[in-house]
Amino acid sequence: MAQSNPPFMSGVPELLLLRLLNEQEMYGYELGRSIKKVTEDAISLGEGVIYPVLHSLERNGSLKSKRKAVGGRNRVYYSLTKKGRDRLEKLHGDWRRIQGGVATAFGGTANA
Amino acid sequence: MAQSNPPFMSGVPELLLLRLLNEQEMYGYELGRSIKKVTEDAISLGEGVIYPVLHSLERNGSLKSKRKAVGGRNRVYYSLTKKGRDRLEKLHGDWRRIQGGVATAFGGTANA
DNA sequence: TGAAATACCTATTAGTTCGAGGTATTCTCG
DNA sequence: CGAGAATACCTCGAACTAATAGGTATTTCA
Numbered sequence: 001m002a003q004s005n006p007p008f009m010s011g012v013p014e015l016l017l018l019r020l021l022n023e024q025e026m027y028g029y030e031l032g033r034s035i036k037k038v039t040e041d042a043i044s045l046g047e048g049v050i051y052p053v054l055h056s057l058e059r060n061g062s063l064k065s066k067r068k069a070v071g072g073r074n075r076v077y078y079s080l081t082k083k084g085r086d087r088l089e090k091l092h093g094d095w096r097r098i099q100g101g102v103a104t105a106f107g108g109t110a111n112a
Numbered sequence: 113m114a115q116s117n118p119p120f121m122s123g124v125p126e127l128l129l130l131r132l133l134n135e136q137e138m139y140g141y142e143l144g145r146s147i148k149k150v151t152e153d154a155i156s157l158g159e160g161v162i163y164p165v166l167h168s169l170e171r172n173g174s175l176k177s178k179r180k181a182v183g184g185r186n187r188v189y190y191s192l193t194k195k196g197r198d199r200l201e202k203l204h205g206d207w208r209r210i211q212g213g214v215a216t217a218f219g220g221t222a223n224a
Numbered sequence: 225t226g227a228a229a230t231a232c233c234t235a236t237t238a239g240t241t242c243g244a245g246g247t248a249t250t251c252t253c254g
Numbered sequence: 255c256g257a258g259a260a261t262a263c264c265t266c267g268a269a270c271t272a273a274t275a276g277g278t279a280t281t282t283c284a
Contacts, residue, residue, distance in 0.1 A: 010271060012210060016217055031233050035217075041238085042213030049272060051233060072281060073231065074118055086216030092218070098124060099211055103145075104206070122240055122272085141262050162263065185262065218244060219231060 011091050013049050014057065018080065018088040023065065025079040028054055054078060062087045123203050125161050126169065130192065130200040133175065137191040140166055166190060174199045 016035050016096060028050050036044045041073060056064045062084035065076050080088070128147050132138060138146065140162050148156045169175040174196035177188050194199070 012214065013272075015117030021215055026207065027231080029232095038217045039213030040216050042216065044211050046129065046275095047232080048234085048276090050273085055233090066262070074280085075231070076273065088154065097154050097216065099214075102124065102127065102211075104152050105131055105150045127242075138262095139262080158242070158244095159264085160243065160245095160266095161260090164241085167264095186249085187262070 011094065012043070013045050014053050015088070015091045015095055016043065016045070017057070018062070018084060020065055020093065021078055021080050022085065022088055025046040025077045027077050028074075036056070057084065057087075121204070125157050125165050127153065127207055128157070128198070128201045129162070129169070130174070130196060130203065133190055133192050134197065134200055137189045139187040139189050147200055162224070164202075169196065169199075 003112060016039070017031060019032055020031060020038065028047065032047060032050055054063065058065055058078070060083075061081060063078045064066075064081055067076055067080045068075050122132060128151070132143060132150065134147055142160065143166075144157060144159060144162055164177065170177055170190070172195075173193060175190045176193055177190050180187050180189055
């Protein structure tokens with residue numbers, strides 16, 4: 001057998017969060033706006049999606065966090081660990097494969 | 113507000129199934145092999161994925177089915193209804209948007 | 225003062241997908 | 255003929271995702 005599939009559509013929120021945090025540390029609320037911006041409004045994630053993903057990513061060691069008080073605000077900044085970078089690469093690879101597969105399926109015989 | 117997001121990861125199996133059935137009627141077992149082929153092995157769906165999706169698609173009126181006995185085999189052929197074609201267009205649009213958003217997010221600042 | 229924005233969080237629900245199983249028939253090959 | 259592979263259908267249960275809808279508290283600004 002060739003290879004087993006990753007859970008399919010799973011992971012876009014996780015993928016994007018890891019992608020952004022790989023560039024620079026950020027906090028949850030900020031990530032929400034940032035995702036809208038870097039996807040040019042194509043994707044927007046609610047806080048109810050962002051925070052749980054952040055927490056589970058931290059739990060499994062992909063992210064580390066530190067609290068900072070900035071201008072009277074209490075923020076939790078996240079950044080990638082080595083494991084997080086590995087995870088990012090893996091998810092990105094999965095994504096490219098699926099994306100490529102879908103593109104091929106739709107490109108094969110041109111349709112509307 | 114701009115627009116609400118479709119459920120994220122959902123829908124690649126459904127999308128591919130609709131895509132294939134839009135070209136020609138097929139039966140479940142056949143669809144499994146066909147998906148592997150048209151995605152050039154990038155994606156393969158187990159029967160435990162295919163049949164439930166087919167059934168739910170038929171339940172909601174996107175697909176219609178007819179039984180045929182072919183060479184002693186009992187097959188259930190599916191084809192798209194109008195509603196199924198609409199559904200395909202919608203899912204395809206969603207997919208393009210998400211795909212574009214991810215591409216932009218990763219393309220914005222080139223990374224490995 | 226009061227509303228909006230910032231900033232965090234959780235719980236519930238709904239939906240998807242996966243793997244593992246199950247049945248039955250037909251085909252192929254020794 | 256007999257055995258096993260392939261065809262062809264199906265369902266169940268577990269695991270996981272993601273969406274909505276809430277909740278708290280502070281700060282900013284009109």
